[in-house]
Amino acid sequence: MPVLSPLRTLLPALLLGLAAPASADDAAGPPTTQQVLDASQPSDWRTPDPANTLYMDLEGGRVVIELAPAFAPEHVANIRTLAREGFWNGTSLYRSHDNFVVQFGDADADEPALAKSIGSAKSALPAEFERSARGLPFHPLPDPDGWAAEVGFSDGFPAARESAEGQAWMAHCYGALGAGRGMEADSSIGAELYVVTGQSPRQLDRNITVVGRVLSGMELLSALPRGTGPLGFYETEAERTPIPSLRLASDVPEDERERIEVLRTDTATFDAYVESRRNRRDAFYKRPAGHVDLCNIAIPTRVPSDGEG
Template identity: 45%
Template sequence: MKTMVALPLVALIAIPVALYALSDSKTEAKAPSEIAAEAPAGDWEDIPASDLLVMETAEGGQAIIQLAPEFAPVHVDNIRKIAAARWWDGTSINRVQDNYVVQWGDATEKKTLPIGVVAEPPEEYTRGTKGLEIEWLGWPDPYAKKTGFAKGGWPVGSDGKAVWLTHCYGMVGVGRNLAPDTGSGAELYAVIGHAPRHLDRNIATVGRVIAGIEFLASRPRGTAALGFYDKPGERIAIGSLKPMSAMEPGAQSAWQVLSGKSFAAYREARANRRDPFFNVPAGGADVCNIPVPVRRKPV
């Protein structure tokens, strides 16, 4: 015969109260998107207009690229000069490899680079930590000793001595041949799939697509080796790729990236989802699974 255990009245009352409190806490937890949407104006950091490029395809699609001069200054300087010279106008998207990258440039590889472009830049695959403000994540990473975000929301990895931009979705890198070639910056690619982190420290990463990635990622996949388009007619013509400042005044736009306490709360929410749909918080997040919120600056 089972023994009946008498619980104190306070325990009987406390149990449902505790369950209610847990349920109520879960209901009140905000999703990452809500944190970004409710962030105060002071937690949105302006992106320098001088770091913005605008790519427009011949049929009208537009993508906006933010450059990262702090990480690859010579390559970025090359890219600024190439864009200012309108060198990319009339070139094409030549490669779209599924779950990997979309790549563009001069398919003939015969077009002369603008004056002042350094044809063989130094290896700008990593840089020192001095001068960088970095907020480190506290979770293990298979590709780096530690990962985090540099000022401006740039995802980075580090071995404790050097720092590098990580190949997250939307990041932009420089196409190159075998070493010692480092790529001039005339041929660029954007990541459109699961983060190919094995490329970290092997290629100059020079920026990210902050708007319009869908116009790149949704292209038909190339059928030749490595996703290149097999026939010239398959290539997607680039109408223009120029600095934001070269756009007509009415077409220029200003952009901001989430920062401060709101970005810290956003990172924590990405790592530990406690909003109503989720039952088990993950306890951590890959640096590339914390996409940095970017918005068009309110007028």
């Protein structure tokens, strides 16, 4: 079911904004990304709700996914039911499309078999491509966007909207979790999911239901071998990556849960973080860009210090 059914030592620091200031003058200037994060307070961070967090356990480690019920409530409810009833346990990642997505679910189930395997989950859902922006928390970015009148973040999720009174939707940024569908807009039930692993395919915004995003473990997905079949599907079962377990964090014993915090996107610290990405002041950068795209704002996560979470 497709979605439509060397500078080796410098590079890590540059990507993360960790390069040290070149001089005392630089150090006295606007803070770098790392300096912003180092100066953050416990109140600048939040702990994801275990009831809306998925753990995909693979042989190589764990992928942590946060669901977005504010944008796709019916899909998220179905996904929670499917996870609680073990639908994905023993299925696989069966597609890895270069510079696009990886996809997972039951690769061999036809429609009758799928209907029998989803347990008490709903067998039909409405398309949830967008929702009203009214009442939706929205922290806008200062720069224009080519895909929407306004972009920003809503409770940590990259989002866009027409206006405060118009429609809003989640954006297809790197790490976004979407619900694969066929040609009909309402043909998804959340059983076949994909994660964006390539350059952000924003043309899919408002065309597919986005249900969440990966918080950690993206390296386990983006490094999968590319599928050799059409659209990146694996041609043999042996090529697939098994999923031994996919569970809600709330169904995992508390002492086995991931200790993870996410930078809040509605604070002055976040505004400073965005500015550090818009106008890079690291020693490597000679000309700050003065602009940042929505999908270039990677939301930091961290393991809380002892006593903080």
